[in-house]
Amino acid sequence: MKKSLFIFSEGELKRKDNTLVFETEAGKRYLPVEDIKEIMAFGEVNFNKSLLEFVSQKEILIHYFNYFGYYMGTFYPREHLNSGYMILKQAEYYQDPEKRLVLARAFVSGAYRNIRQVLKYYQNRGRELAEMISSIENLAQGVGDCWDISQLMALEGHIREHYYQAFDLIINNKDFCFQERSRRPPKNHLNVLISFGNSIMYSMVLSEIYKTHLDPRIGLLHTTNFRRFTLNLDVAEIFKPLIIDRLIFSLLDKKMITKDDFEHQAEGLLLKEKGKRTFVEELDKKLETTINLKSLGRSVSYRRLLRLELYKLEKHLMGEQEYEPFVASW
Numbered sequence: 001m002k003k004s005l006f007i008f009s010e011g012e013l014k015r016k017d018n019t020l021v022f023e024t025e026a027g028k029r030y031l032p033v034e035d036i037k038e039i040m041a042f043g044e045v046n047f048n049k050s051l052l053e054f055v056s057q058k059e060i061l062i063h064y065f066n067y068f069g070y071y072m073g074t075f076y077p078r079e080h081l082n083s084g085y086m087i088l089k090q091a092e093y094y095q096d097p098e099k100r101l102v103l104a105r106a107f108v109s110g111a112y113r114n115i116r117q118v119l120k121y122y123q124n125r126g127r128e129l130a131e132m133i134s135s136i137e138n139l140a141q142g143v144g145d146c147w148d149i150s151q152l153m154a155l156e157g158h159i160r161e162h163y164y165q166a167f168d169l170i171i172n173n174k175d176f177c178f179q180e181r182s183r184r185p186p187k188n189h190l191n192v193l194i195s196f197g198n199s200i201m202y203s204m205v206l207s208e209i210y211k212t213h214l215d216p217r218i219g220l221l222h223t224t225n226f227r228r229f230t231l232n233l234d235v236a237e238i239f240k241p242l243i244i245d246r247l248i249f250s251l252l253d254k255k256m257i258t259k260d261d262f263e264h265q266a267e268g269l270l271l272k273e274k275g276k277r278t279f280v281e282e283l284d285k286k287l288e289t290t291i292n293l294k295s296l297g298r299s300v301s302y303r304r305l306l307r308l309e310l311y312k313l314e315k316h317l318m319g320e321q322e323y324e325p326f327v328a329s330w
Helices: 049-058 084-095 097-123 128-141 149-163 169-170 191-209 231-253 273-288 301-317
Strands: 003-007 010-014 017-025 028-029 035-041 061-065 072-073 264-266 268-271 290-293 298-301
Touching: 003 264, 003 273, 010 049, 017 049, 035 149, 035 191, 035 290, 049 061, 049 072, 072 191, 084 097, 084 301, 097 128, 097 231, 128 149, 149 169, 169 231, 191 231, 191 268, 191 273, 191 301, 231 273, 231 301, 268 273, 273 301, 290 301
Parallel strands: 003 035, 035 061
Antiparallel strands: 010 017, 017 028, 061 072, 264 268, 290 298
């Protein structure tokens, strides 16, 4: 099974015959290209045109992040599955307010239902979350009453605000108090982990979109603009609670990441390399975990779920089957 390649060290990534080699002061590391799904570059990684031509031929995306772990951009190879028909369909749905709203509501509903499932999971393990769950359920009743995207986005934001308030009850660790959602720079340790995990989640969904006929630049919930991909943000909303948030809760509960894995710098709070490595190693294990999907009658990995979600979206755009977001049952 192909896996994500995470690079944290400083060095040069090169093509060597029909494989990759990462060269640092400590030596060379050979990387079989057949095993690589995508490359996540967090360190100062140098590469040349020959390398880009090779990974493009092998259909490997390179996502790069800055020193603090913020997503900066993606080398997105020439689309080999890109479909003019699908681009037109995405544009059609984006430009039609009613069609767009149906899908946007589905993304928000899927995110809410998985948020609720996460809270239920921890409520069943002794956390006092009944009030939080009730507040979120009341808010979610308004999804069907939203008649424009900005109103829907505001409601989704309110749901997440209430959800984040439950984090302190779930984590129960004074070193990782939530306080409020903060970004660039995150104001505390927990926000650093959330931002780091979400950045990786957005990148992974983008890699999966590349393997479909969909165009990542045309989202339905998030506004399409000149600067960035948006469809990956839409789909990631559904999976962040299940994959990223529960991973963070697990890492902190097992004390696999502690306050000592962070350092203060002039630009803000930073997760050290050791903490980043621990995070992505456990994320890899999580993504390889399989679950039984009743609709398919077989088990699939969390990573495969991302691709299946995109296939469902394609079917909706083609008029074959109405899109229903994935909702966990555990």
